[in-house]
Amino acid sequence: FLIQFKKKKKGKILDKNSTPKKINYQRDKEMTSMSEEALKEEAKSELKLLSLEHVCFNKDWVLRLNPRSQIDHFICLICKQIANSPMEISCPQHEQMDELLIVGEDCLNQYLKDHNNSCPIAPHANCKYSRNRALQRLVGDLTVMCPRQCMQGGQQTGNETEGESETSGIIRCNFQGKLKELNDHLSNDCSLKAIDCWFKPFGCNQRCSKHNLNDHLISSMKFHFDMVNQLFQSMQQTIQSQRGESNQLKSEINQLRLQMKKMSKMQIQTNSTN
Ligand SMILES: [Zn+2]
Ligand SMILES: [Zn+2]
Ligand SMILES: [Zn+2]
Ligand SMILES: [Zn+2]
Structure with missing residues (x-):
């Protein structure tokens, strides 16, 4: 997911540079700054989502659809959130401890790095740990709601259907699914996922959700038309100048x-006189 995200960012930068430079309306400038702002906003929120991949999962977010009793065993002892890639600490020093000693993989690596490889349970060297696959499976099976929806401050309604509902005009994502299926949802069928404007090949850098795209297409109709028209005219000029060149070539050949x-x-004349 991280790699995907990086690629996406690179793509964005490239696309910005490859935008036709001839188009230079005031509107265009306005739109560009607007969409840049949107891009920044988006990058920020995507970054938050991205952190889902590495650090432990936000407990409050998981608690929205799961009872506290069900998540008690998944808590990372370092950050107190839901352990991502749970690791079990099994040093002989803690043998008397009754509970499973669970930490998220990223939290553990960070802790060991910051504390000179000292164990996070009690300060000692040679910390022993291993991946707990059974727990990993259980965490992956937790039901969660769309984090993009969560960040919008949306409360989940009783509505259990998946997909988008457009009541009250605010777009929402009603996704509820397993944690392990979340990335697939976020990068494919999430209705809050930002998509490019249809007129991107003509130079529009607007990115918005599927629903907002309709509004953008309607409100920016003139802007889009001018962009397409400008390109059309410059193509016509190219065709005409090429036509001129080909006519000149024809007359030269003649x-x-x-x-x-x-x-x-x-x-023939010189031959016949000889
Ligand atoms: Zn953690
Ligand atoms: Zn230890
Ligand atoms: Zn979603
Ligand atoms: Zn557009």
């Missing part, structure tokens, strides 16, 4: 033909 004819006539 002149050459005439000269060839003249020369061959002259040759």
Whole structure:
């Protein structure tokens, strides 16, 4: 997911540079700054989502759809959130402890790095730990709601259907699914996922949710039309100048033909006089 995100960012930068430079309306400038702001906003929120991949999962977010009793065993002892890639600490020093000693993989690595490889349970060297696959499976099976919806401050309604509902005009994502299926949802069918404006090939850098795209397409109709028109005109100019070049070539060829004819006539004449 991180790699995907990086690619996406790179793509964005490239696309910005490849935007036709000829188009230079005031509106265009306005739109660009607007969409840049949107891009920044989006990058910020995507970054938050991205952190889902590495650090432990936000407990409050998981608690929205799961009872506290069900998540008690998944708590990372370092950050007190839901352990991502749970690791079990099994140093002989803690053998008397009754509970499973669970930490998220990223939290553990960070802790060991920051504390000179000292164990996070009690300060000692040679911390022993291993991945707990059974727990990982259980965490992956937790039901969660769309984090984009969560960040919008949306409360989940009783509505259990998946997909988008557009009541009250605010777009929402009603996704509820397993934690392990979340990335697939976020990068594919999430209705809050930002998509490019249809007129991106003509230079519009607007990115918005599927629902807002309709509004953008309607409100920016003139802007889009001007962009397409500008491109059309510059293409027509190219065609015309190429037509001119080809006409000139044609006349040059004709002149050459005439000269060839003249020369061959002259040759026949000189041959016959000999
Ligand atoms: Zn953690
Ligand atoms: Zn230990
Ligand atoms: Zn979603
Ligand atoms: Zn647009």
